[in-house]
Amino acid sequence: MAETKTYREALREAMVHEMDRDESVILMGEDIGVYGGTHLITDGLYDKYGPRRVIDTPISENGFTGAAVGMAMMGMRPVVEMMTWNFSFLAADQIIQNAAKVRYFSGGQVKVPLVIRGPNGGGVQLSAQHTHSLESFYGHFPGLKVVAPVTPNDAKGMMLTAIRDDNCVIFLEAGALYGTKGEVEEGDNAVPFGKARIAREGSDVTLIAYGRQVNLCLRAAETLEEEDGVDAEVIDLRSLRPFDEDAIVESVKKTHRAVAVEEQWRWFGVASEVAAIIQEKAFDYLDAPVERVSGAETPAPYARNLELLAFPSEKEVANAARRALYMEEK
């Protein structure tokens, strides 16, 4: 059974599912309770579960994230909302120095079953300080898991998995897509981490992305089919740590060409990692260099036209695919 729901509703449904099942699950963050959440993800949950399980915090990202680490070390399962991931730099000490490492430096004596979630990425004219895609930043640290679902069904299924995971999960939501709808399976649709999803099957070139760039790749694939007769495969990575290397390698063995797409800056980014994995594991299958499409190397601008230039476009993705196919760019 599946029903059409928004990304926002899917996230909320997952949290409700786990809160009903497990009393150790609590929510905390800025304005998530009485106010209902800046993005209304937690709307109604304060009334349903009360202030001890839906904790409104002061504006203290470092403080409340650290407190959540302590709760998790005691066996609770806190789900912390970063109002936006941009604020997580203030909590980076807790996330990186404690959540990611305390299991290791305690010699395995503690676990940190903690989810930190919130909107990631740009696209809504929030300019420089409120526009970051932090997947390679957090993906760099062993001890963290990093996921970035794009469909409402994955938003729910991966949130279920995140809450049940015994490690700190960095849950990067496609903030620009909170209102988009999709089929969401009823009940327990837990989606395992480390398994990519083939969003569109194809045979000529592989477009690899995650988060909202998956939708961009799907549109580019349509264009390539209509205008160029190219049959592109689109892979949604879903999870960046752990990472499904096999999925991209298998696809490239079939298509022999790959384009890696990311909203973040190119330097030291996910697309570079994808390219490195392909050359290590599928070198002999490649018929063209791996193309990368990334954000512009600038802080995010405000003006709409500049912002559009700063992020990957459908046209750039299609042209990257054409380059990989030794076709004329358009």
Add this chain to the structure above:
Amino acid sequence: MPAKDGRSENGDVGARGEGAVATTPENLAELYQKMVLIRAFEDACQRAFRQGKIGGYLHVYTGEEAVATGFLDAYREGDRVITAYRDHPHALLLGASPGEVMAELYGKRTGLVKGKGGSMHLFDVKRGLMGGYGIVGGHIPVGVGLAYALKYQNTDHIVQLFLGDGAINQGAFHEAANLAGLWGKDEMCPCLFIIENNQYGMGTSVERATAMTDLAAKFDSYAIEHEKVDGMDLLAVLECAHRAAERVRESGRPYAVEAITYRIAPHGAADFLEKYRTKEEVEKWRERDPIGMVEKRLLDSGDLDEERIEEIKQEAKREVEEAVRFAEESEEPPAEELYTDVYAGEGEE
């Protein structure tokens, strides 16, 4: 005689059980013994560090013994303790053997955290020690979260959260204290803050680090009540610690104590020059050495004589020598340990 695992038979420098009456002569002698052991342990650490047998950083507690010894006397099984990187005495007082602590410093598999954390990261979760942490102030929010969980899970346990004077100027302290005050209003934060004010954050004195040097009073901003105690006087600390711990336990609210103490040792074992303080100052504090003060009290009262005092010192020395031998003879962690404990759960390690 030490048992095979490096524990001595009479052993653990364990903390007292429930509701210990702190000031009986017998108990005082016992606590004196623990302090002597801690001092001997830290002296041995400094030697081993200078011999190159202990790597990384090393921070010893010399001069501050009465603070941890007094407060952890009020520890009850099920309570949690969290501290920064000057953490050897906390582990020892909660019952870890000198052998397993020393082995950790030597980076051996028999160490308290299997040789994966070293001096700054002693954990002994089964005995309540939720860790030593290396980033100044970074453990304070974590400790407040531990306290919330103890209430959320309907226990009557408390957190003893030790922090240094240096941590007071970190944002993490202020954010965490604010949360503690807030959650305390709902009786959801049984957290006892203990400032080990040893006068210096590394080489910067309290006066040079904050214009408002009454550190306990910083808690006023967060509606957390507080007091100061003479951290060199074990009896004063004991009285304060038991009262404060019970107050937190009964109320579910945080409370703060600033223990005025002094780090007789350098900040780290590599801090030889000590350009930031005078010999005279160190000598002045040495006159109030916490161990010397208890010793004098025990001698004056006739509870211990010179001979027994000497025995206690020799016993501590022997116990620490055993710990060093155990650490030296222990094996290094196997190479496979590099990749274990990165993630909890199957298939990740």
